[in-house]
Amino acid sequence: MGIDRRRALLGTLALGIGGAAAAQTSPPAVAGQRVPGRPDPRETIDLWPDGAPGLPAAPPVETVDERSKDLQLADRAVHGVTHPRLVVFRPERPNGTAVLIFPGGGYRWVVVDKEGYETGRWLAARGYTAFVLFYRLPGEGWGAGPDVALSDAQRAIRVLRSRAGQYGIRPNRMVAMGFSAGGHLCGDLATRFDAPTYAAIDAADRLSARPDGAALLYAVQSMTLPTAHPGSRMQLLGAHADRALERAHSPAWNVTARTPPCFLLHAEDDASVPVENTLEMRAALRTAGVLAETHLFPEGGHGFGLRLAAGKPVAVWPELFRRWAEARGLA
Template sequence: MSDDMNAAGGPAGLGRRAFLTAAGSSLLLPVATRGQTAPPALKSGPAALPGPVESIDLWPGGAPGMPRTPPTETVNERSTDPAKLNDRAVLGITRPRLVVFRPARPNGAAVMITPGGGYRWVVVDKEGYELGRLLAARGITVFVLFYRLPGDGWAAGPNVALSDAQRAMRLIRHRAKDYGIDPARVATMGFSAGGHLCADLLTRFATPTYRGIDAADRLSARPIAAAPIYPVISMSAPHAHAGSRELLIGKDAPRSLEDAHSPHLNVPADAPPVFLAHAEDDKTVPVENALLLRAALKAKGVPVETHLFNEGGHGFGLRFTIGKPVAAWPDLYLNWAKGLFL
């Protein structure tokens, strides 16, 4: 894999090495936050770029509904050459938190990112930190959400990740002045199973999934715009991603539970505008997932911009787009966002 992205591979020609290097330095302006759980990181081992250090715990008194046997947070390095490019995944999250990427010159907009991982883990780099650096280089304040996983036995069950996403959106708005952002300009973006969480939030932002604990919970969890990228959407055969479905609702879930957690079946009239991107050759999460959501949004009159690419596979993020038409998706997203919250 090349360490450089061609001119079409990053927003407005921003090369991959350029935005990674720049965002790894002064663009992030990291500030350590006392009393907060540190961002997920390996205890030892090389890292290609400096990691973020600023984080915000979602639940000051601890996450609600702790399993009787709490999971243990573990970060696995999946890269064959982590000295060059990390590919980490975190499992067993018990202290869900937002990891912050501050731009050098905030433009007032914010994006909350929900990385994928099939609801088995949460991807750190490929669908989290790399996007955080790219968007921060464009003046956007980015919050990468490390959410709890439904297979770990939390009391909220299949709503546990949505509870974290709702709470996170409210906290971002509540602390908007701390980050120089406009609370009305907070969007969300998610990938794969994180795309399902993104879609779940854009459709069920007003659904009560936890008991409020402070003033932040009186704020809206509705994002100003949402971008599910190669998202898991349907929880029913034949288009459901089997692994995400089993961990979210269980292998033998009834149709009623499938429907309750299939975002395309729960679109409200006041859902925010949506940007969709998916590759036609995705063999992991069929492109029909994006098409189902698009059709449901159109039926409710919700603005939706859709980009389908002939080649790209699943999980392309940024690093696997080089030399493919799908490399255009970040530019397309930023152009779309200019009319909404940028």
């Protein structure tokens, strides 16, 4: 029986990126539950083709919790990630810039909707190719310990640079964006992009993991109490971290002249992550001569993302980010 070439080609294209997409791990989902609102994205990129390194003897089990009581508004969070992956939001007209999104979650889980998918959709609607990273968590026994999420972030940048043509992006226009504990991961990547956190596995790992810009939104930064967010500090470093370990994992202590330009944003009434986290980071960037644009709002609280910023002065933050990116040649 002959093969209908046109039908075969259409079937392959329906998978997203040729046949390879079929082998990728699906996005996090709640089994048996219809997600309200827009359909979930389907295209993903597994970061580690032979499995993530340092698997614990008792591997965690990926679990998605739906935290919303509103049937029309999803608010999922995932923990137990064993297949770190990117979820892809492709724009209709790519502007050549990739934004790698690190949602928050206090290093206890990774937020799916509020800081992940909603941001990805907003960016893609404006020409950015957005990638939401579902990263491994440091409290779940991985061999890299407090560097495990950074390993995934470094690998993600390198994989995207190696496949830039496939996604219509430029290797020199990679922006990292992080929220809360994801903001800590973003700051960690911006300051420790060349730290050896895993053994190279392929040609992609010869590429730089340095982002070309970093956006830190109400970001955890300090690991020293009382400025530190206690929950993130506990998950990352444990209860008995000494001062040397705290400094090693506080981005402001690791800023150098090679740190990329940064966009910083925080609400001064943030009761979870004190605004001093952003002020310390800004001071370190200025001392190192790194360009830093800083926006502070008297009100906004913590974790506003897009949905909780609506109707407040802080709701302008996405456009402020967009203008910053354009001014830096990143859009």
